[in-house]
Amino acid sequence: MVLGELGKKLSTALSKMNSSQVLDNKVFNEMIGEIVTALLQADVNVQLVKKVRDDIKKKVNLEKIPSGVNRRKLIHQVVFDELVALVNPRKKAPKIPEQKSKTGEIKYKPYVIMFVGLQGSGKTTTCAKLAHHYKNKKKKVCLVCADTFRAGAYEQLKQNALKAGVPFYGSYTEQNPVKAAREGVKHFKKQKMEVIIVDTSGRHKQEEGLFEEMQEISEAINPKNVIFVMDGTIGQSAFDQAKAFQERVTVGSVILTKLDAKGTKGGGAISAVAATGSPIIFYGTGEHLYDLEPFNAKSFISRLLGHGDFGGLFNKIKDAGFEDQAEFYQKMMEKEEVTLRDMYEQWSMIIKMGPIDKVMEMLPGFSKDLLPTGKGEEAQLRIKRFMCMMNSMTNKELDHPRVFHHEPSRFTRIAKGSGHSVKEVKEMFEEYKRFAKVLKSMIKRMKKGGGKGFNMNQLMGGGRRTRGMNMGNLNMGGLNIGQMMKNFNMSPDQMNQLMGKK
Numbered sequence: 001m002v003l004g005e006l007g008k009k010l011s012t013a014l015s016k017m018n019s020s021q022v023l024d025n026k027v028f029n030e031m032i033g034e035i036v037t038a039l040l041q042a043d044v045n046v047q048l049v050k051k052v053r054d055d056i057k058k059k060v061n062l063e064k065i066p067s068g069v070n071r072r073k074l075i076h077q078v079v080f081d082e083l084v085a086l087v088n089p090r091k092k093a094p095k096i097p098e099q100k101s102k103t104g105e106i107k108y109k110p111y112v113i114m115f116v117g118l119q120g121s122g123k124t125t126t127c128a129k130l131a132h133h134y135k136n137k138k139k140k141v142c143l144v145c146a147d148t149f150r151a152g153a154y155e156q157l158k159q160n161a162l163k164a165g166v167p168f169y170g171s172y173t174e175q176n177p178v179k180a181a182r183e184g185v186k187h188f189k190k191q192k193m194e195v196i197i198v199d200t201s202g203r204h205k206q207e208e209g210l211f212e213e214m215q216e217i218s219e220a221i222n223p224k225n226v227i228f229v230m231d232g233t234i235g236q237s238a239f240d241q242a243k244a245f246q247e248r249v250t251v252g253s254v255i256l257t258k259l260d261a262k263g264t265k266g267g268g269a270i271s272a273v274a275a276t277g278s279p280i281i282f283y284g285t286g287e288h289l290y291d292l293e294p295f296n297a298k299s300f301i302s303r304l305l306g307h308g309d310f311g312g313l314f315n316k317i318k319d320a321g322f323e324d325q326a327e328f329y330q331k332m333m334e335k336e337e338v339t340l341r342d343m344y345e346q347w348s349m350i351i352k353m354g355p356i357d358k359v360m361e362m363l364p365g366f367s368k369d370l371l372p373t374g375k376g377e378e379a380q381l382r383i384k385r386f387m388c389m390m391n392s393m394t395n396k397e398l399d400h401p402r403v404f405h406h407e408p409s410r411f412t413r414i415a416k417g418s419g420h421s422v423k424e425v426k427e428m429f430e431e432y433k434r435f436a437k438v439l440k441s442m443i444k445r446m447k448k449g450g451g452k453g454f455n456m457n458q459l460m461g462g463g464r465r466t467r468g469m470n471m472g473n474l475n476m477g478g479l480n481i482g483q484m485m486k487n488f489n490m491s492p493d494q495m496n497q498l499m500g501k502k
């Protein structure tokens with residue numbers, strides 16, 4: 001779990017407030033105090049933390065909240081919004097243009113990206129991760145090595161390109177980085193490559209020398225986007241580097257690496273970069289090709305607080321080519337009960353989508369204990385073990401889990417049949433109950449509010465429009481659908497597709 005320590009402290013502060021008998025100023029201020037401490041411990045700049053604290057206090061005056069308003073939910077939403085504002089650079093990153101024009105004709109528009117970063121920031125690794133990301137999005141992407149300084153750079157990038165399965169261009173002999181970059185870009189433009197990623201040398205320890213060299217290469221290849229790779233473990237001192245970068249580069253964005261590192265001060269780095277207004281587009285969460293997550297402030301905070309991230313999950317489902325699985329979610333919304341078979345289906349889809357820990361952080365309600373921190377493989381094994389037990393179940397058990405309450409001897413049969421202990425089978429059943437509880441409450445809210453499968457387009461139509469959304473009668477137990485979409489960072493289209501509505 002990225003920034004797991006910070007996330008745990010923040011969600012604990014909120015759940016303590018939620019479960020307090022009385023919600024008075026004492027409880028409220030205690031909650032704020034815990035949030036302030038957690039942010040400072042994550043190395044968030046003290047001025048930024050003060051602003052979060054003051055903004056929350058400004059927006060929540062317990063005496064003035066009208067009766068009938070759910071005060072806990074209101075406070076939860078205010079804290080969520082302030083944490084999002086803390087990490088949101090409020091500036092859009094450059095987008096890769098579609099190769100097709102509006103009339104549908106193919107117009108070749110090469111998109112050159114130049115990577116810059118101080119020594120050891122993770123630039124070369126991240127170049128390959130980004131190439132892997134765009135390859136999965138069916139883009140024609142390639143890598144150019146313009147790091148003529150470090151001997152091993154050519155070999156390292158070439159190996160990474162092989163792993164990512166993308167074309168590579170570099171030269172063992174060329175000493176001039178500007179020439180190497182220019183040759184590489186020219187070579188791939190001839191091959192009509194859509195995304196050309198150029199890795200430059202990270203020899204500099206200070207950003208001044210780095211930006212000098214960057215200027216020369218930039219004039220030679222005219223990149224559409226200059227990506228500054230920063231090591232997330234440097235915490236709030238990322239502010240100065242990001243500020244210097246922003247002053248030198250007009251069209252730039254940032255990737256923060258190593259947010260998975262133990263004791264990382266990632267919270268400090270993210271908020272520091274956001275404070276400069278430089279758009280963070282991705283963040284690194286490990287050394288593997290797939291350890292790169294698109295950065296979106298709401299999704300990031302939503303996951304940090306354990307709310308899941310349907311928007312990100314939906315994109316993963318789409319990228320993994322599982323659009324038809326959206327029917328799965330449609331079915332879940334319309335069922336009376338969540339069964340073991342539902343959980344089995346969900347798990348088999350997730351396992352196909354890639355490392356468990358990356359995907360399950362996006363699902364609301366999945367317990368973190370199922371995800372031993374940073375041990376995706378272990379969690380993957382654990383889930384496969386649970387699925388193996390379910391393979392020993394009868395249809396009746398899979399579709400009517402209540403049978404286990406009346407006939408507990410079934411646990412023994414399944415244990416024997418699957419080669420596990422009764423204790424392990426019961427542990428799996430406990431996990432199923434947790435999973436069912438969270439999804440059931442969500443399904444209940446959906447049904448109470450919008451009735452059977454409402455159509456998002458209707459929601460967007462007529463009636464009182466607030467921020468382009470009809471917030472009218474779609475109330476699901478105090479959380480209206482527009483708010484839910486906001487929290488899960490889903491677009492109306494995504495919600496529609498998820499609900500199987502055209």
Ligand SMILES: Nc1nc2c(ncn2[C@@H]2O[C@H](COP(=O)(O)OP(=O)(O)OP(=O)(O)O)[C@@H](O)[C@H]2O)c(=O)[nH]1
Pocket residue numbers: 117118119120121122123124125126150153201202203257258259260261283284285286287291
């Ligand atoms: N845990 C973790 N390690 C990372 C991440 N990104 C990069 N690394 C590791 O950080 C180290 C440095 O990465 P490189 O890509 O070689 O860094 P660089 O900036 O290209 O280094 P130079 O080419 O010497 O400038 C390598 O061991 C990477 O595997 C990340 O997100 N998480």
